[in-house]
Amino acid sequence: xxxxLHTLTDQGEILVPGLDFGxxxxxxxxxxxxxxxxxxxxxxxxxxLARVRAKVRIFLIPKETPDxxxxxxxxxxxxxxxxxxxxxxxxxxxxxxxxxxKRQRSLLELQEALSSGxxxxxxxxxxxxxxxxxxxxxxxxxxxxxxxxxxVMLSKLLPGDAALSADPQDVADSAFVHCGLAGRQVPDSRxxxxxxxxxxxxRVEGRPNMALTxxxxxxxxx
Numbered sequence: 001x002x003x004x005l006h007t008l009t010d011q012g013e014i015l016v017p018g019l020d021f022g023x024x025x026x027x028x029x030x031x032x033x034x035x036x037x038x039x040x041x042x043x044x045x046x047x048x049l050a051r052v053r054a055k056v057r058i059f060l061i062p063k064e065t066p067d068x069x070x071x072x073x074x075x076x077x078x079x080x081x082x083x084x085x086x087x088x089x090x091x092x093x094x095x096x097x098x099x100x101x102k103r104q105r106s107l108l109e110l111q112e113a114l115s116s117g118x119x120x121x122x123x124x125x126x127x128x129x130x131x132x133x134x135x136x137x138x139x140x141x142x143x144x145x146x147x148x149x150x151x152v153m154l155s156k157l158l159p160g161d162a163a164l165s166a167d168p169q170d171v172a173d174s175a176f177v178h179c180g181l182a183g184r185q186v187p188d189s190r191x192x193x194x195x196x197x198x199x200x201x202x203r204v205e206g207r208p209n210m211a212l213t214x215x216x217x218x219x220x221x222x
Contacts, residue, residue: 003150003214003215004145004216004217004218005036005138005217006037006217006219006220007036007138007139007140007218008034008036008222009033010135011031012030012135013031014029014106015029015109016029033135035135036138038093038094039093039094040091041090041091041150043056043090043152044088045088045154046088047083047086047088052156053080053081054080054157055081055154055155056077056078056079056081056153056154057077057078058075058076058077059075059151060074060076060139061073061148061151062139062146062147062148063146063214069199069201070199070200071200075099076097077092077097080157080163094137094138097134097137098171098172098174098177099137099175100131100132100133101129102174130175131177131179132175138217139217140217141216142218143219144218146216146218147216149212149215150212152212152213153209153211154209155190155195155209158189160189162188166181176188
C-alpha cells in the first residue's frame with residue numbers, strides 16, 4: 001500500500017563454533033529479530049537544467065519528535081543521481097541503501113572465507129559487515145500504525161566533491177554513510193547527517209529541493 005512501511009519479527013541465523021574446542025563441529029543459532037518488508041521509494045523531481053548531478057538524502061522523522069530544532073531524524077539512504085531537464089522519476093529499493101551493510105557474515109564464516117582465500121585480510125579487518133544492520137533499517141512500527149515524516153532532499157555537489165570521481169559500483173556496493181570507502185575519501189563533501197547536523201531553523205515549505213511525505217509504519221504481529 002502506498003506510503004506504508006511494514007515491520008515484523010522474524011528469525012535470524014548464524015553459525016558459531018561448537019562448545020567442544022577439540023572438535024570442528026559448529027552450531028546453528030536462531031534468534032528473533034526485528035525486520036521489515038522490502039519497499040521501493042518513488043521520487044518525482046523536476047529540473048530546469050539538463051545533466052545536473054545531485055545527492056539525494058532520505059530521512060525518517062517520527063511525528064512526535066521532542067525538539068523540532070533537533071528532530072530525531074533517521075537517515076535511510078544517500079545516493080548520487082543525474083537529472084535530465086524536465087520531470088525525473090527516481091526509484092530506489094530498500095536493498096540499495098548505502099546506510100546498511102551489504103555483507104554481514106558471522107565470525108566463523110569470515111574465518112572460513114579467510115582460510116579458503118575468498119576474502120583478503122584488509123577486507124576482513126576493515127569493512128566486512130560494516131554498516132547499519134539491513135534488518136534494522138526501518139524503525140519498529142505499531143499494530144495501529146506509527147506516524148512518521150519521510151524527508152527527501154536533493155543537494156548540489158560542491159566543487160571537488162569526491163562523489164564526482166568515486167567509482168559508482170564501489171559506492172553502490174558500500175555502506176559509505178557510516179563506513180566511508182576503503183582507502184578513499186567519503187563520496188560526499190557535506191557533513192555527516194546533513195542537513196540535520198545543525199539546529200533546524202528552516203522550514204521545508206517553499207524550498208524546491210526538499211519535500212515531506214507522511215508515512216505509516218505498521219508492525220505485523222506474529
